[in-house]
Amino acid sequence: MNPLLAISDLSVTFATDRGQVQALDGVSLSLNAGETLAVVGESGSGKSVTALSIMGLLGDSGRVSDGSIEFDGEDLTKVSGQRLREIRGNQIAFIFQEPMSSLNPVLTIGTQVAEPIWLHHKKSWSEAFEQAGELLRRVAIPDAVNRLEDYPHQFSGGMRQRVMIAMALACQPKLIIADEPTTALDVTVQAQILSLLKNLTKEANSSLILITHDLGVVARYADNVAVMYGGRVIETASARELYKNPQHPYTEGLMASIPKLDGDPGSRLYTIEGQPPDLSNLPSGCSFNPRCPHAQDKCIMTKPTLSEVAPNHLRACFGYER
Amino acid sequence: MSEVTLQAGQSNSLLAFHRRMLRDKPLGGIGGLIFALFLFCGIFADLIAPYGMNETDMRRVLQAPSLAHWMGTDHIGRDVFSRILHGAQLSVIIGFLAAGLATVLSIVLGVLTGYFGGKADMLIQRFVDAWMTFPDLVLLIVVVSIVGPGEGQIIIILGCLYGIAGSRIIRGSTIAVRENMYTHAAQSMGASTLHVLWFHVLPNVMPVVIVLFTTRVGAVILAEAGLSFLGLGIPPPVPTWGSMLSGGGRTYMYVGPWLALAPGLALTVVVYSINVYGDALRDMLDPRMRGR
Amino acid sequence: MSDSNILEVKDLQVHFPVTEGLLKRQVGSIAAVNGVSFHIKRGETFSLVGESGCGKSTTALSVLKMQSVLDGQIIFDGEDITHHSPAQMRGIRRKMQMVYQDPFGSLNPRMKIGSIIGEPLRVHGMAGDKTRYHARIASLMKTVGLLEDMAERYPHEFSGGQRQRICIARALALDPKLIICDEPVSALDVSIQAQVVNLLMDLQERLGLTYLFIAHDLSVVRHISNRVAVMYLGKIVEEADRDTLFKSPKHPYTKALLAAVPEADPEVEAQRAEQLIIGEIPSLRSPPPGCTFHTRCAEAMPICKQQAPDCRTDGASSLVCHLYS
Ligand SMILES: Nc1ncnc2c1ncn2[C@@H]1O[C@H](COP(=O)(O)OP(=O)(O)OP(=O)(O)O)[C@@H](O)[C@H]1O
Ligand SMILES: Nc1ncnc2c1ncn2[C@@H]1O[C@H](COP(=O)(O)OP(=O)(O)O)[C@@H](O)[C@H]1O
Ligand code: SF4
Ligand code: SF4
Ligand SMILES: [Mg+2]
Ligand SMILES: [Mg+2]
Numbered sequence: 001m002n003p004l005l006a007i008s009d010l011s012v013t014f015a016t017d018r019g020q021v022q023a024l025d026g027v028s029l030s031l032n033a034g035e036t037l038a039v040v041g042e043s044g045s046g047k048s049v050t051a052l053s054i055m056g057l058l059g060d061s062g063r064v065s066d067g068s069i070e071f072d073g074e075d076l077t078k079v080s081g082q083r084l085r086e087i088r089g090n091q092i093a094f095i096f097q098e099p100m101s102s103l104n105p106v107l108t109i110g111t112q113v114a115e116p117i118w119l120h121h122k123k124s125w126s127e128a129f130e131q132a133g134e135l136l137r138r139v140a141i142p143d144a145v146n147r148l149e150d151y152p153h154q155f156s157g158g159m160r161q162r163v164m165i166a167m168a169l170a171c172q173p174k175l176i177i178a179d180e181p182t183t184a185l186d187v188t189v190q191a192q193i194l195s196l197l198k199n200l201t202k203e204a205n206s207s208l209i210l211i212t213h214d215l216g217v218v219a220r221y222a223d224n225v226a227v228m229y230g231g232r233v234i235e236t237a238s239a240r241e242l243y244k245n246p247q248h249p250y251t252e253g254l255m256a257s258i259p260k261l262d263g264d265p266g267s268r269l270y271t272i273e274g275q276p277p278d279l280s281n282l283p284s285g286c287s288f289n290p291r292c293p294h295a296q297d298k299c300i301m302t303k304p305t306l307s308e309v310a311p312n313h314l315r316a317c318f319g320y321e322r
Numbered sequence: 323m324s325e326v327t328l329q330a331g332q333s334n335s336l337l338a339f340h341r342r343m344l345r346d347k348p349l350g351g352i353g354g355l356i357f358a359l360f361l362f363c364g365i366f367a368d369l370i371a372p373y374g375m376n377e378t379d380m381r382r383v384l385q386a387p388s389l390a391h392w393m394g395t396d397h398i399g400r401d402v403f404s405r406i407l408h409g410a411q412l413s414v415i416i417g418f419l420a421a422g423l424a425t426v427l428s429i430v431l432g433v434l435t436g437y438f439g440g441k442a443d444m445l446i447q448r449f450v451d452a453w454m455t456f457p458d459l460v461l462l463i464v465v466v467s468i469v470g471p472g473e474g475q476i477i478i479i480l481g482c483l484y485g486i487a488g489s490r491i492i493r494g495s496t497i498a499v500r501e502n503m504y505t506h507a508a509q510s511m512g513a514s515t516l517h518v519l520w521f522h523v524l525p526n527v528m529p530v531v532i533v534l535f536t537t538r539v540g541a542v543i544l545a546e547a548g549l550s551f552l553g554l555g556i557p558p559p560v561p562t563w564g565s566m567l568s569g570g571g572r573t574y575m576y577v578g579p580w581l582a583l584a585p586g587l588a589l590t591v592v593v594y595s596i597n598v599y600g601d602a603l604r605d606m607l608d609p610r611m612r613g614r
Numbered sequence: 615m616s617d618s619n620i621l622e623v624k625d626l627q628v629h630f631p632v633t634e635g636l637l638k639r640q641v642g643s644i645a646a647v648n649g650v651s652f653h654i655k656r657g658e659t660f661s662l663v664g665e666s667g668c669g670k671s672t673t674a675l676s677v678l679k680m681q682s683v684l685d686g687q688i689i690f691d692g693e694d695i696t697h698h699s700p701a702q703m704r705g706i707r708r709k710m711q712m713v714y715q716d717p718f719g720s721l722n723p724r725m726k727i728g729s730i731i732g733e734p735l736r737v738h739g740m741a742g743d744k745t746r747y748h749a750r751i752a753s754l755m756k757t758v759g760l761l762e763d764m765a766e767r768y769p770h771e772f773s774g775g776q777r778q779r780i781c782i783a784r785a786l787a788l789d790p791k792l793i794i795c796d797e798p799v800s801a802l803d804v805s806i807q808a809q810v811v812n813l814l815m816d817l818q819e820r821l822g823l824t825y826l827f828i829a830h831d832l833s834v835v836r837h838i839s840n841r842v843a844v845m846y847l848g849k850i851v852e853e854a855d856r857d858t859l860f861k862s863p864k865h866p867y868t869k870a871l872l873a874a875v876p877e878a879d880p881e882v883e884a885q886r887a888e889q890l891i892i893g894e895i896p897s898l899r900s901p902p903p904g905c906t907f908h909t910r911c912a913e914a915m916p917i918c919k920q921q922a923p924d925c926r927t928d929g930a931s932s933l934v935c936h937l938y939s
Contacts, residue, residue: 042803142893158894186665187830188891191874195890213804216833216876220883239880257808258878259837265856268815269808269837275773276803503720507784510678512707513737521733525724609724609768 002073003030004174004207005054010067012053021280023049025231026067028306031224033174036198036208038218038239040254041228042276047211050228051177054209055094056084072174089120093168095161095197097180102164103152109136109163110148117170135166139196158189165197169204176201177209182217194221215258219243227251230277230287233306237313247315249292286317294320343602350602356595363407364414371404376559384578394580397573402584405561409585412562413543413592416473420480420546421538425531427485432492433523437500437515447493453486459548466554473556476549480542488534492527499526529604536600540593547589563589617692620792620824621677622653626686628672632899644898646672648848650686654792659818659825661835663871664845665895670828673845674794677826678710679703691791708738711785715797717777721769727780728765731755734787754783758813775806782813786821794826799834811838832875836860844868847898847906854931865935866911867891905936913937 012024024046031037039047052058054069056076069076072091076084088094096102104112113132118125129148136144139162152160161181168176178197182190194210198221201208210222218225219239226236227248235248246252256270274291277283286304289295298318306314344351363370379399387394393402431450435443462479469475499505505522513521543563549555550564563585574581628647631640647669654660662670675681677688679698688696695706711734714720721730732741732751741747752762758779769777778798785793795814799807811834817823829835835842836856843853844867852865863869870891877883893910896902902909908918915936923936 042805156894186895187832187874188665188871189894191876192890192892214876215804215878219878219880220876243878243880254804255878257805259811259833260879261833261836261860261877263837265837266815268812271808271812272805273809275775276805503714503716504722506680507712507714507720507781508722508733508737510680510707510712511734511737511784511788512704513733517737521725522722526722528724609770 003070004033004035004072005029005031005209006070007050007054008068008070010050010053010069011065012049012058013063013065014058015061015063016280018280022065022282023062023231023279024053026305027228027231027233029226029233029236031175031207031209033207034202034205036201036210036221036223038210038212038222038225039228040211040213040215040218040225042213044276044279045228046231047228048179049231051094051179051209051211054177055088055092056081089116090171091173092175092177093171093173095164095168095176095178095181097183103160105152108149108151109155113148113163113167113170116167120171131170132166135170136163138169138200139163139166140192141166157185158193161185161189161193162196165193165200169200172204173206175207175209177211179211180213181210183212190217215254227254230282231279232287232316234288234317235313235315236306237310241310241313245310245313247309247313248288248317249294249320250288251315253291296320339606343606347602347605350598350605353595353598353602356591357599360410360592360595361414364410364412367407367411371401371407373401373404375405375408375561376400377404384574384581386578387580393584394578396578396581402566402580405566406563406584406588409561409563409566410588410592412473412556412560413546416477416480416546417539417543420477420542421484421535423477423481424484424488424538424542425535427481428488428492428534429524429527429531431486431489432494433496433519433527435489436493436496437519437523439497443493450486450490454490458483458545462545462549463552463554466549471549471554471556476546476555480545483545484538484541488538491530491534495527495530496523499523502526529608532604532607533600536596536603540596543589543593547585618655619653619689620656620691621826622687622689623673623677624651624687624689626650626673626676626688627684628669628676628681629684642899645848645901646898647676650845650848650850652843652850652853654824654826655840656791656824657818657822658840659827659838661827661829661839661842662845663828663830663832663835663842665871666830667895667898668845669848670845671796674712674796674826674828677794678707678712704738708734708788709791711788711790711793713778713781713785713793713795713798715800717774717781717801718769720781721777723769725768726765727755727760727767727769727772730769730780731765731783731787734784738788740788750787754786757786757817758783773806774802775809778802778810779813782810782817786817789821790823792824792826794828796828797830798827800829800831807834814838832860832872833878844871847896847901849906849934850932851907851934852932858931864933864938866913866937867907870910870912905934 007027007029010024010027011022014021014023027050039050041047053064054076064077071087110129110132113135114125114128117123117131118128133145133148136147141147141159141162155163182193185193194217197208212218222239224236225239225242226233227250228234229250235242235251242251243255246255253270253272257272259269272291277287283290285301286299289299292299296318304316304318306316308314340351340354343354377400381399382395383399384397385391385395391401391403393406395401431446435446461483465479466475500523505518508518508522546555546562547564547567550562551568553568555564556562566585567582626647627645627649629643629645632642632644633639634641650673652660662673664670672681676683679695683696687694690706691709698706728751731754732747735741735747735750751765755762755765760776760779760783772780799810802810814825815838818825827835827839839856841853841855842859843850844865846867852859852868859868863872873889874891891910896909904920905918905923908914911918917936923934923939925932925934926939
């Protein structure tokens with residue numbers, strides 16, 4: 001089976017005041033239909049840029065300098081702007097981190113949910129509005145039909161994020177990309193939203209890319225995981241395999257540094273020394289080498305590439321003795 | 323202000339600072355140079371002016387610019403260049419004193435109302451609202467016609483006029499700074515209000531103050547010119563750029579265009595230079611902009 | 615009160631006015647903190663957890679007297695500070711310091727690091743002569759793992775984790791007895807969180823500090839605390855020592871909160887039955903009658919809608935729920 005989405009060797013550069021910054025350096029990912037892929041990594045590791053390049057939303061300063069993004073048999077880096085807009089509206093939907101700023105404050109919720117349906121599905125306005133009510137009910141907004149006339153500020157953060165999910169689902173996309181959809185919300189609401197997202201995508205057999213920095217969220221909701229560091233994917237595997245058997249020193253350190261519920265409270269946590277790298281000034285060779293306890297001479301000279309260490313388990317590291 | 327660094331960079335020397343400005347912000351640097359030249363001319367007008375400001379020479383009336391008279395002469399044979407220099411002196415005095423007064427007034431009003439808020443702030447803001455609905459020029463004309471023209475009056479009137487209006491801007495940024503966690507942190511460590519205002523609020527509204535002051539210097543010079551143009555400014559025969567424009571400048575526009583061009587250009591160049599210099603100054607004094 | 619307590623808060627009430635219209639007419643009030651009582655022993659870490667808006671920060675600010683208190687009592691280090699004047703509080707503030715959530719906003723961008731760390735000393739006239747002052751700053755920086763030559767730099771040159779270290783150094787400058795940490799690691803990356811958590815624990819051991827720790831990340835709370843109180847809509851609903859609370863939570867809200875936090879282990883997650891807490895936190899402007907949690911409680915009974923449950927306490931733990939009365 002061909003994957004629904006296959007990103008290979010994607011490089012993205014941004015033009016900044018201080019010259020070209022390479023935000024992505026040879027990123028490769030793939031995702032099958034109906035699957036949930038979590039992308040994890042520290043702030044600035046390139047998670048959002050990866051998502052934005054799939055959507056073709058890099059803006060004026062960003063540019064795909066190399067690589068391809070195959071979506072359902074089409075290379076999104078090559079298609080026309082017109083075609084990209086079609087795909088964006090119909091087949092790929094995006095859910096942003098900040099549900100407040102993604103809704104227009106002066107339009108009612110009903111109008112905003114109905115509009116894309118009306119636009120893309122050539123339905124009458126009243127039909128679209130009715131369907132909007134149905135969608136809001138599906139995302140579990142209580143008393144949905146009566147709240148169509150409400151404005152965004154009358155909704156709580158969690159409800160706004162539900163609205164965003166409803167809008168994303170409206171056109172039955174094949175792929176939903178959610179960029180930290182619950183970072184701004186409470187844990188209780190986060191659990192509600194993510195379960196909802198997961199169940200609805202499963203029902204529709206859509207795929208989901210879940211961008212997050214919360215390893216607990218990954219463990220609960222993801223099938224596969226890609227770990228990013230300094231603009232590169234450094235390890236990918238199924239969620240179970242990755243947690244049980246992390247193969248990259250960074251992933252291993254990350255797993256060890258979160259307090260476990262069955263861990264020893266009061267003990268010291270494992271720490272990855274040093275700071276996340278600065279993209280405009282990346283170390284040579286493996287960009288993790290200044291923080292890596294296993295770094296060798298080779299790591300400073302050459303960049304490791306992704307290679308298989310177990311079936312479906314790739315890592316970018318020269319290997320080390322544990 | 324030993325602890326709070328308002329100086330830029332490691333080098334505290336004014337010269338090195340401006341050399342860096344010329345390199346990093348050339349427009350602002352050139353603005354600064356012109357501003358310095360203007361200050362110099364203003365301060366040393368008596369020494370550099372080739373002729374006295376009211377020295378008339380009826381044999382040389384309305385002469386076009388020449389080597390002897392760089393900017394020509396006016397209708398009673400006075401050297402325009404010398405008069406421009408003396409005008410600069412007045413502009414410097416009025417500009418700096420009135421803008422200084424305005425800025426101090428704005429800071430005091432803006433910082434106090436912004437920081438403390440409450441009922442007093444409400445009342446003062448309504449007053450400022452009312453004040454700002456009067457057109458500047460009308461207010462100026464009314465007041466001058468009551469107290470009469472003169473240097474002192476003009477400084478005080480312009481200072482109050484711009485000071486009260488500018489307090490709004492300072493108040494706005496004071497509120498923004500007050501809401502910052504670092505002012506909160508200082509309060510929670512037991513710092514006195516004065517300490518918080520001096521070390522945390524003031525330095526962080528300073529960028530706004532700098533821009534406010536420089537734009538005010540420009541605005542005051544323009545306003546004074548406007549008043550003099552209307553005959554409400556400094557009484558003749560003292561030369562000011564405004565009265566030069568309205569006097570000889572307007573009457574002899576066609577015979578001697580240099581009479582209007584010289585003060586007009588001087589005004590434009592100086593006011594523009596001060597503004598770009600102020601902008602550059604604000605950017606350079608921000609530690610976050612260093613090394614960019 | 616016993617000497618072993620550094621802080622005792624009794625029946626704390628903090629209300630905010632609700633205003634309406636242009637004239638800011640007061641039309642009511644909300645009880646952001648509504649009868650909160652707890653005590654913190656010397657040298658321990660006491661945590662407050664709960665959803666956002668439940669009153670954790672307001673409680674912390676009241677302890678610092680940065681927030682006016684409607685009713686209740688705050689006893690710090692054996693001294694009733696509830697009605698202290700600002701002047702009296704100056705002395706107290708030396709002994710209580712705060713570390714904030716946002717390491718970017720809580721440092722003055724126009725001050726150098728050394729000057730920021732030394733500020734509490736200057737404020738309290740304890741800077742002494744120049745050499746002593748600089749030596750103190752250097753030693754504070756060393757304590758939190760910063761290099762001495764960083765003192766001349768500005769905050770924007772530092773990363774989030776380093777900034778939080780600067781905030782901690784500033785809080786330590788006056789040798790405080792109690793440090794209030796309001797979500798100190800929430801804004802940091804996972805790999806940096808562990809560094810700061812370890813630092814806080816090391817400092818507690820070395821300097822005998824007491825922490826009031828506010829967080830919503832329950833795994834960090836469990837790791838660092840001795841005792842934990844769970845807040846809901848301005849009230850503490852359950853308080854217990856760490857192991858009891860995490861191993862056998864009793865209050866339905868505590869259980870729901872624990873269930874909502876995903877464990878970083880897919881195997882555990884696969885076995886865990888997902889039990890979602892329904893709805894969202896109600897508005898403080900119109901809190902539900904009876905037990906305020908009944909609108910979302912899976913175990914609510916008829917009495918819960920009518921009558922607010924009492925607090926049952928046995929000294930070590932306390933619980934506010936009809937199921938246990
Ligand atoms: N428009 C842009 N111009 C220049 N650089 C950019 C731009 N957008 C992103 N970058 C850079 O690309 C890198 C990756 O950014 P990205 O937003 O993907 O990070 P992220 O992994 O999503 O982090 P976070 O967890 O903070 O959201 C960062 O170093 C960022 O500064
Ligand atoms: N200065 C204030 N004015 C009005 N309401 C406030 C103020 N500060 C906090 N509140 C309200 O009090 C409640 C508790 O807030 P807070 O203590 O900050 O919650 P958290 O538990 O997230 O720290 C919230 O409903 C909040 O909106
Ligand atoms: S390649 Fe070398 S430096 Fe990089 S992670 Fe592997 S061992 Fe460490
Ligand atoms: S008192 Fe009733 S509603 Fe409240 S938590 Fe207990 S069981 Fe639930
Ligand atoms: Mg991002
Ligand atoms: Mg808070």
